[in-house]
Amino acid sequence: MSAPLLEVKDLTMHFPIRSRGIIPRTVGHIKAVDGVSFTIGAGESLGLVGESGSGKSTTGRLITRLYEPTSGQILFEGHDIAKSSARELKPLRREIQMIFQDPYTSLNPRHTVGEIIGAPLEIHKLVPKEGRLRRVQELLEIVGLNPEHYNRYPHEFSGGQRQRIGIARALTMSPKLLVADEPVSALDVSIQAQIINLLKDLQREMGIAFLFIAHDLAIVRHFCPQVAVMYLGKIVENAPRDELYSNPQHAYTKSLLSAVPDMRQAMVGGRRERIRYVHDVEASAASTAAAIAAKDAAAAKAKTPSKPSA
């Protein structure tokens, strides 16, 4: 068996916390990603779910090497790219592309759609100038937009159409891996399904592998045969779709699934029972509060004049 397309081993990303003052010092670290390992085979898709702050987006940005990881390995087709320099990364940028969450801020408003989609062609000098327009129009057609609209600006398109432009840009270099960070959460519900279907068609036709990051458990279930659940920088569960959704093992996964409001469930007999997962964050917040209360009590005690010794 050949090596998987992407293999991530014990990946960590620690962001330093700087103290205030004239000479800032590092006083600690936020462990945004804390020892994450997973693999994605060619043409496969892995879903990454978790709450905000769980480190799922940071993981996506590490794999596209928008960040340099603190430690760990990112093996892309067997080569470790975790510490590659910008120059070494350039050819890799063709292979790994990203689709962003917000179609309003991820497109340059001053560039035409043709310039946006054609920019990768110019940077990598793969297609001669004359051929670029043809490729741009081809891409517009693939994502379901009018190929004659290459001269328009992003503001002339709706949210769903803009997301299609973002997808076309990601496809320009025919990548092998697409990191999609919440690709539909900013869109209206009726449009979300259009984009999901488009991504699924592209995957089938072009054999692109996906790291699909989202918080919507139903959409991830629809898109990804394999799903990993992240919590506080760690993957707490990574299982095939049917197993994860029908028989979750980790308490956090259970709690996450029990919280999803479900139209059909509500219609047949109220909601399913919610499972609370009292997590470390809350527990630590509670202990901090307790510590503050103890400190206040101590301070109050110190203020009361000590009894005159008799």
Next chain:
Amino acid sequence: MTRPFLSVENLVVHFPTPDGIVRATDGLSYTLEPGKTLGIVGESGSGKSVSSSAILGLHRGSSAQVSGRIWLDGVDLLSLSDREMQQRRGKDVAMIFQDPLSALHPYYTIGNQVGEAYRVHNDVSKKAARARTIEMLDRVGIPNPQLRVDDYPHQFSGGMRQRAMIAMALINDPELLIADEPTTALDVTVQAQILDLLQDLQREFNTALIMITHDLGVIAEVADDVLVMYAGRAVEYGSTRQLLTAPAMPYTLGLIQSVPDLLSDVNEPLKPIPGNPPSLLDLPSGCAFAPRCTFKHLVPDDLPDTVMPELEEIAPGHLRRCHLQERDLSKLTPVPIGELA
């Protein structure tokens, strides 16, 4: 006959712009009783938020042209002076906004902001307001309220901020609470907690609740009645069960079918609504949904493209705006509920 507690009648909100008039809400009517929840569903630009902020008089002082009647407990809110409206805003009617971080002032403490809502409408001392604030923060489930009351918004997590917003909205026991996408910015586990909290508080205070959302799952869990809006108009209105099990017009059906749930078949492609919502500057002359409608061919004489259908009652309490004939309604079938569970 007594008038319902809240009765919105023929509400129109138009925004004049250099490009023409944006018809954000055009002839909207609905009613709501105390203790009940109305869910308003629609896409961005459907007028769901604009029509609800009109109840609070939030378009006053802007260029918006508002007309119609909004009866709340026998008083037409649109006929009130700005000063009279100010006395009711936050007292009789309160609103919870989608993004609690931008709805809270970063420079004032949580206690200061929540307490202000109380002091504006009640002649009480700062001390009494503070006590009331701590009581409310405790009611909405903020741990250690006597300590957290002096925190600034940035010291609260997203869920805690939304709880503080709810405390602020409920501190004067409003009769009507409008929640505009209150959980959209929150994680699912926190969303579940906030929805449970809202329902508990509603039961306790017998508040009438308008829940604006695009999430039909949320609607199914909390709403008694549902109003579906499209391009500034009501297109369907009925009980939650009627709408979700027997939608009577294609847009509602499209919304139901386009969202996957935790039980749907993953090998089937999703069923999106084709096309995009229309521009409010340039609405189609017939049915606003006609350009995206997949059932249009069932209606003779290109009626959908030329004539705007009226809102008609097809069953007691179930209204819809559609040209489809009743005998064709059976073609609008969502997944039968019986096959579930």
